[in-house]
Amino acid sequence: MSSAETYDFFAPSVVKDPHAFLRRLRTEHPIYWSPQFRGWVLTRYADALAAGRDERLLSPPGTGWWDGLPAQTKQQLQPARDSIRLWAGLSSEQDHQDFQGALKKYFTPTRLEELRPRVQRFTDELLDAAQAQGELEVVEGLARPLPARVIGELLGLPPEDHPLLLRWSSDLLSFFQQVNLEGLHRGQRSLLEMREYLRPLIAERRRAPREDLISALVSRNEGFFAREPEAIVANCTLLLFAGHETTSHLLSSGLHLLLEHPEQLTLLRDKPELMASAIEEMLRYDGASDAMVRVSREPLELGGRRFFTGELFVLVYKAANHDPQAFPEPERFDITRRPNRHLALGTGNYYCLGAALARLQGQICFQTLLERIPRLRPAPAAPEWRPLPPLGRRLRSLHVAF
Numbered sequence: 192m193s194s195a196e197t198y199d200f201f202a203p204s205v206v207k208d209p210h211a212f213l214r215r216l217r218t219e220h221p222i223y224w225s226p227q228f229r230g231w232v233l234t235r236y237a238d239a240l241a242a243g244r245d246e247r248l249l250s251p252p253g254t255g256w257w258d259g260l261p262a263q264t265k266q267q268l269q270p271a272r273d274s275i276r277l278w279a280g281l282s283s284e285q286d287h288q289d290f291q292g293a294l295k296k297y298f299t300p301t302r303l304e305e306l307r308p309r310v311q312r313f314t315d316e317l318l319d320a321a322q323a324q325g326e327l328e329v330v331e332g333l334a335r336p337l338p339a340r341v342i343g344e345l346l347g348l349p350p351e352d353h354p355l356l357l358r359w360s361s362d363l364l365s366f367f368q369q370v371n372l373e374g375l376h377r378g379q380r381s382l383l384e385m386r387e388y389l390r391p392l393i394a395e396r397r398r399a400p401r402e403d404l405i406s407a408l409v410s411r412n413e414g415f416f417a418r419e420p421e422a423i424v425a426n427c428t429l430l431l432f433a434g435h436e437t438t439s440h441l442l443s444s445g446l447h448l449l450l451e452h453p454e455q456l457t458l459l460r461d462k463p464e465l466m467a468s469a470i471e472e473m474l475r476y477d478g479a480s481d482a483m484v485r486v487s488r489e490p491l492e493l494g495g496r497r498f499f500t501g502e503l504f505v506l507v508y509k510a511a512n513h514d515p516q517a518f519p520e521p522e523r524f525d526i527t528r529r530p531n532r533h534l535a536l537g538t539g540n541y542y543c544l545g546a547a548l549a550r551l552q553g554q555i556c557f558q559t560l561l562e563r564i565p566r567l568r569p570a571p572a573a574p575e576w577r578p579l580p581p582l583g584r585r586l587r588s589l590h591v592a593f
Contacts, residue, residue, distance in 0.1 A: 327593075341438075
């Protein structure tokens with residue numbers, strides 16, 4: 192059996208249970224050349240950490256899906272490619288730093304604390320509706336609408352428009368997973384809708400700035416934002432998408448983990464002071480970032496091997512976060528785990544700038560659930576999963592009873 196056949200990252204069995212596949216790969220070939228990715232797959236914690244921090248490794252343009260398409264389809268999907276190439280983190284290193292600078296000035300500890308009452312209000316409103324029915328479908332009833340409301344609030348969007356973010360965000364996933372052409376066209380339609388929706392809001396903030404995130408980006412008249420007029424539109428789109436998806440997964444998968452480990456749920460209910468470490472363990476065990484792709488801009492050594500300029504690396508954080516060399520008993524879900532230096536939110540220059548916001552929403556959401564619904568338990572209906580090959584899956588539905 193060839194290496195390519197042995198390690199098929201898109202096999203249905205891998206999507207169903209990626210950890211078994213990744214344990215085997217990490218043991219047998221921790222630095223593995225994958226014909227499917229046409230790059231090197233890193234599954235050890237030490238290698239993924241070193242690669243994530245190495246400034247000689249850059250994020251490639253996020254439009255690789257476009258390159259292999261037929262010429263006519265490429266032309267049809269060119270608008271999506273033109274917009275996504277401007278997303279910070281998928282453009283140049285300097286552009287990414289310019290975007291980081293703008294967000295760091297906005298996401299201060301003081302501003303996050305000012306946001307806490309609004310996150311609490313949104314959580315309470317969603318749980319009010321659920322408690323009136325006596326049960327809750329977590330994904331659509333809490334995990335997706337809560338971060339959509341929060342990011343909509345940060346960007347200064349009218350509350351009645353927050354539901355639009357749910358559809359747009361779901362469609363944009365098409366650009367980052369294995370989908371058919373219909374999915375890519377659907378993603379482009381939503382991307383263009385988001386752009387047209389944002390243009391008048393951005394123009395309005397130029398005329399009359401507010402205290403929202405769009406105004407903070409509009410005020411940046413230098414570097415990336417001065418050189419690329421479309422950069423603000425494109426990166427507001429990125430914030431709507433990325434700010435929603437990461438937190439949504441944390442809320443749904445985190446609650447699923449607690450329900451699967453009732454002794455940990457009981458411990459957290461009895462000791463709410465463990466909430467911060469519980470959030471970190473949720474992120475480690477099943478974080479939203481399955482893997483990141485990097486390209487070498489010069490020769491380098493990694494994991495005891497030499498690599499050339501232009502080589503592609505897949506940093507599998509899902510595998511690194513379960514490496515027994517870094518985490519004792521990595522398959523045990525333990526909300527008291529310390530230290531917990533997971534890579535679920537990235538590392539180095541590409542560390543997630545919305546990490547503090549995601550943690551804030553997770554802490555408020557789970558604390559409120561435990562306080563308001565002390566008898567929270569799984570409903571008879573089994574969880575449903577949506578496959579996101581390679582290596583990923585997300586909850587499609589998770590029912591709980593009160």
